Amino acid sequence: MSAAEQSASKLKNESAIPAKTGSKKESKLQLQLKVPKGTKDWADKDMVIREGIFHSLSKLFKRHGGVTIDTPVFELREILAGKYGEDSKLIYDLKDQGGELCSLRYDLTVPFARFVAMNNIQNIKRYHIAKVYRRDQPAMTKGRMREFYQCDFDIAGSYDKMVPDAEILALLTEGLTGLGIKDFKIKINHRKILDGIFKVCGVKDEDVRKISSAVDKLDKSPWDIVRKEIVEEKGQSDETADKIGEFVKLNGSLTEVLETLKLKSELTSNELASQGLEDMEILLTYLQAFEVDNYVSFDLSLARGLDYYTGLIYEAVTAQSAPPKDAEALKQKKKSDDEDASAYVGVGSIAAGGRYDNLVNMFATATGKKSVSIPCVGVSFGVERIFSLIKARESKLSKEIKPFATQVFIMAFGGGPDWKGYLPERMKIAKKLWDNEIESEYVYKAKANPRKQFEASEKSGAKVAVILGKEEYQEGKLRVKRLGPEFANDDGELIEIDHVVEKVQEKLAEANEAGFDDITRLLRNL
Template identity: 50%
Template structure:
C-alpha cells in the first residue's frame, strides 16, 4: 500500500464514521477532559507557580530573554524532526487551508524562529505546553499535554563556555528546588560515535547501538549486550569492547586517560570530544559544580539532533517520592529522552537551525530542558506529606463583622484596603455569621481578620485579629493598612 492509498482509505472510513454518527451518535454527554489531559486545580497551580518562579528567577539571573511561539505550526515544520515519534504528533483537521500540527516540543519551534528571523545570537527561555499522542494506557498515565521548560544559548562562541553555563543552571535549579541530592551525567555525541567506531561497530549501526546503550540505566549490562548481539547483530567482540568503555565514569581525569587510550586516540572525533570534555570540566571547576557532575560514557540520550555535549540530571535519593512519581507514570524517559529519576536533560545541537535555513546556514545551539512535570509531581507529593497547608490565595486580611447590617461598612473598609494595596477578602453576604467568616480564614490560610462593629466605627478603630493566636488588638483606621503590611511581610 502507498501513502496516498492509505490516505484515501482513511478518508473513506472517516466519512463512513461521520455518516453513522461518529462519536456524536451517542447523545449521552460525557463530562470529562480529553484523554491524557487534566485540569490544574488551584492547589496544583499554587505549586506550579512556585516552581516556575524559582526556575524563571534562575534563567533571568543568567541574563536570558523569553519568547513565545504559537501552539500549532505548519505540519511540514515538524516533519522529519522526530524520527519514529512523528506518529505521536497531533494534527489539526483539514478545515480548508494550511495543514497544521500541535507542537511536539519547544526546540523545533525555536529553531524555526531563529531561522525565520535570521537570529544568530540569543539566550532565551521558553516555558509552554507541548502535545504528544502517546498511549496513556500503555505508559501508565503519561500526559498528552504537558509543560516543557527550556533554556537555550544560540550563537557561535568559544568552545564549551555556554555548555558549562547550561550545567551551572541545572545545578542551581535543582539545588534551589530542594528535590534532594542529584547527579548530572555528561557525555558527548562525538565520544560515543568515536567509541563505536574504534570498537568496530559498522557505521550504519551507530544509531541503533546507541539507543541500546541508552537502556543501561534500566537494564543490566548482560541484557544490553544480549540485545546488541542477538537483536542488532553486533559481533560479541565489539559488544565486549563497548562494555569496557561504558562502565567508565569520572571527571577531567577520565577525559585525560581516554585521550591516551590506545584505541580511543585513533578516533579524531573522540579526541575532539575528549578535548572539549577537559575544557568543560575546567569551566565547571570555576563554576564550583564539579561535585555533582560526572563524565559517564554510558549516557547516550535518544534524540537524533545532538551533535556534541549531552547531559542528564538524575535524583539520587531513592525516597518514596521518587518511587511514586514513577508509579504515577510521570517518567519522562520517552518524552524527554531522560531516564527514571531524571529531572533535566539537554545537549548541543549545531545542525537543527540549518535544517530550516533556505541556505542551510548553521546556528550552533546548546540547551537544557527541565523535566518540570516530574518536579511538579514531586512537589505535590511533598506538599501532601507535609503538615503545612498549601495556600491557593495570598489574601492578607478578611474584613468581617460580628453584628448585623454592617455590609456597607465592610465594603467601604474593603475598598480602602484594596486601594492601599492590601490583599483583602470580604464575604458576599449581607449578614454573615462571625464564625463562618473566621472559618473561611482557617480554611484558606488568611492570617488576619479586620473586625468592624458599632463600637469600633464610633471609635474610628478596627479590631485586628490574628487567626492562629486569636489575639485581638484595636488599630486606628488610619494605621490599619500599614499594620497589616507589617504583620504579613513574611507571607
C-alpha cells in the same frame, strides 16, 4: 432543622435517586465528565507549588541573561517532521479543517530553532516555560503526561568552545539546588566520543544511530539484554558488541574517565573521538571554575534518543528518579494495571539537554535560505517530574502553603430590627484596601452572622480582620485586629475609619514578619 428545611432535604435526596439510576442506564449515551487521557487539571496547593517552581526557574533564567519568547502551541506540520526519529509517531496532529496542516509542539527546542532561523538571529539566550504534547502511554504518578510543561534555557550563537556548555551545566545545578533538590547527579557524555567509539569498535556509519539508541537503554536494562539487541537485532558481530561493552560500562568522575580514555590509543587516534575528548578537557576546567564538577558523572552509556544532538549531552537524575531495584518484580505483580505498575519505576531524568549545532541550519537550508552556522546548546527542566519529587518528599509543604493570597477579611457585627448588615460599607472599605494593593475579602451576604464571617476569614487564610461594629462605625470608627488562634482574646484596636489603610499595613507587617510567604524560599529550604 425547620420543617421547610427538612422537606427541602428530603426532596434533594429523592431527586438523587432517579438521577443515579439514570446514570447507570444511560452511561453510554451520556457525556463523560473528565479530562482527556494523560492530561489533568491543576488546582489548589499543587498549583501553588508548581507556580513556585516556575517562579524559581524563571528567576534563574533571567539571572543568566535569558530573554523569554512565546511560540504558538501548534506549528506547521512540516516544521516538526523529521526531527524526532522514532518518537515522531507521538506527535498530536490537528484535524484538517481546511487551510494549513498543523501539529501540537512536541518540545520547545524545534520551535526555538525555527524561530532563530526565521528571524535570522545570530545569537540569543532564551528561556521558555510552556506546555508540550506527546501521545505517549501516560503514567501520572511518575509524572509522565501527554500534556506537560517544559522549562527550557538555550544559548544560540558562535562562542568559544564549551563556554556556553559549561554555563548550562552550572545553571542546571543552580536550578535544581535552588528547588531544594540536592541528591542528584548529572550524567554527561559526548556524541562525538560515542560515535568515535562505535567506529573504533567496527560499527558501520549507517548503523551508528541505531546502535546508539540500543546503548541508550542501559539505564533501564542490563548489558546482557542490550548486547543481545546489538548482535541479534542490529546485526553486529560478537566482537564488536564486546568492544562496545568495554567502553559503555565506563563511568565515574570527569577527570577519571578522561584519564582512562586518553590511554586508549585506538580511540584517541579517531578524529571524532579526539575532538570530543578535547571538548571534555576544556569543559573540566570551566566546571571547576563554577565548582559544579562534583555533580557531574561522565557516563559512556548515556546516548539520548533525539536525532538532533551533535556534541555534549546530559541528563540529571536523582536517587528517586532511578528505578528501584525491585522495579521488575513490582511490575510483574502489578501487570494487570498499566498505570499503577509504572508508579514503581523512577520518574526518569528531571532535566536534560545537549548541544545541537545543525538544527537552525536545517531550517535555513530547507527553506531555501543560505547555509548558516548557529550552534546551540540547551537544557530542559521537567517540571511535572520535579513536582512529583517535591510533593512525594515533603508533606510538610502542604500544611504551610495556601492557594489564597488573601491578607485581610472585612466583617460587620450588629443586630436589632434596624440592622442592615453594612454590606455597602464593607464594600467601601474593601475598595480602599484594593486601591492600596492589599488583598481583601468579605462575605457576599447583605447580613452575615459573626460565626459565618469568622469561618470564611479562617478559610481564606487572612491575617488581619477589619471589623465594622454597628455603633462604632456610626461614630466613624472601626476595629483592626490580628487573626489566628493566638489572637482569639485580642479585641484589636479601635481607630478612625480614615486610618484603616495605614493600620492594616502596620498589622500585616507584624504578621508577615513571622509568617511563611515566599513559596520559593519554602521550596528551597525543604
